[in-house]
Every structure is written in C-alpha cells, then in structure tokens.
Amino acid sequence: MSTESKEILVGESSQAKPEKKTIVLMASDGDEFVVDVDDITNQSEMIRNLISDMGGTDGLQVPLLNVTAPVLAKLLELFNVSNKNDDDEEVTQKVKELMEAELNMMIDVLGAANYIEATSFFDLSCKVLADKFKGMSVEEVREFLNIECDFTEEELQQIHAENAWAFD
C-alpha cells in the first residue's frame, strides 16, 4: 500500500461541507479515491450492501482488487456524469466517446462496473458496445477488437453452416 495517496474528490468538495459523508475506495495499485457516499451508493449495489453490512460509513475503506487507478478514475468520472443527469442520454454519449477513443479503457471500465455491481451503468455500457457490434460484419468486428480468426478452415465452414440463418 502506498504511503502517499492521491485523493480525488468526486462531486462537491467534502472539506467544504463536513456534513457530507465520504468513504475511501482503494484501487489495486494502492491509490485512494475519496468519494461521496450518496454518489457511490447511487451507482454501486456492492458498496450499498457493504455499507449496510458494516452498519455505517465511518472510516470505511473499500479495496477494489480488480480495478486499477486509471480505470477507477474513469469510472468515477462517468458516475459523476450519470449522477448529474436524470436521463441516461448524456452518460451514454460519454461512454460512446470513450469506446471510440479508448476501447480498451472502455472495456476495463465495463469490467469494473460489473465488479462493483453498478447495474444500470453496466447495462447501459453493454448496450453501447452491443449496438456498435450490431451494425458490423464479422470481419469488421474482428478488426474493431483486433481479434484474430483462430478457426481452422474446417471449423469455419462448420460454424458458418451452423449460423447460416444469420446471414439470410
């Protein structure tokens, strides 16, 4: 665990308003993120359950072993957008932009959202990715995700025969 921790405040400054409760999220590399309790419980079912199991938020530190600091920072940034807007339009747009600019980061954020059970954000992000695939040919999907076609010639024929109805 790093002794020098970086603090990123989400939402309103917690120092200015001491009555606002915060908890600390720890990324896998030890970086600490101070987040507003309402902002995070609004999104994450896992943290909501954790707080109710612990019986409060006093000095609560949540280690997120599968989430690196850059991914957690991006996820919290998107949660902020989501919390500030009543409808999903704005946050959907941000997720789309992230997908086009940094696909790898977007997929990591998706994994992190799944891990902390940010159900509605996760659903929305999966849809963004699925909608992207819908308009693509098999070849385009491979290119977009840099996936190698690892079928043998025989397997490829078989899989195409099995799914031929998709290409009617």
Place this chain on the structure above:
Amino acid sequence: MPSHSASEHRVPSSIYAVVQPQQPTMAMDASSVYEQQQEGRVEEVFAVINDNGDLLAEVLGRLDGRSLAAAGCVCRVWAAVSRRESVWEAVCGRHVEGGAAAGAGARPVVAALGGYRRLYRLCLGPAADRLGAAARLSLSLSLSLFSIDCYERGLGRERGHPRPASLLFLDHNNPVDVS
C-alpha cells in the same frame, strides 16, 4: 548511420555514435525484444474483452438473435460464448411478454425441448421478423409451438421423416396459404 561503423570510429563523429550501444548485435536483440513486447502488449490491449467470457456474454446477450449468431463466427472464444444458453435466454427474454424474469420458471421446459437457441431460431426469431423486433410474444404460445416442433422431430427420427415442418408457417419466406 549504419550500426557497424560506430565501433570502427575511434572518435564519435556524431551524436548518433555517442548513444550507439557498443555491440550492434545487442542493439538488434534489444530492439526485437522490445518489438515483441510491443506486439504482445497491443494484442493484450485490444483483445481484452476475450479475457473475460462472462463480460463478453453480458454484451452478446444484448444483441439481437441474428447478430448473436453472426458473432459466433468471429473466433473460438466468441463461438463458445454465443453457444451459451444464458446468452440466448437473455435474447429470448427481450421478445416475450413480461421480459426475462417472467420466463425464468420456463427454463427447465425450454431446456428439455432443446434450449433457448433453438427456441429463438424456430419460434421467437421468425415471429419477431414478421411482427417487428418490438413485438412481445406470449411465452406460453411460443412454448406450445416449440413443443410441437420437438414432438415432430422425435417422430421424424423414428420414421425417418424429413425435417419438421409445422413451424414453417412462422417463417416470412414461406407465407401460409390460407385460401
């Protein structure tokens, strides 16, 4: 500057000579290792969704049936995920009244009749094609039709029949003649 000349010059004649590693062969090794690392890194970065089958299943479960079947042709990982019953259950759930939650009780029945992929392929998919993707179909009616097909298949196997035909009326390519 060619790499071998650096070691021949006694006095470095340019800035390149100064930074040049003493042994050119080492430099070549180092760069190829670096390239390998770069290639490995890029591959790792971009195929990241294939490292997590459950995540991929969540994304593919939000496709429509045709796109999901097509996604099965992408690579081996995608083929395996697109054969998962849970993924097809999610797709089917969006086409029935009451959504996926309403259909959870029907899971053993669907499994016994041949699974969600087949249910989609035979009943829900063709019906959705005809009625529009937004249409919500009755799950019990779909299951009835599905069981007819299942029965017919069983019968066909016994008597050496051709393919089951009862559900062909659902296919928009084969309009039923009702005259």
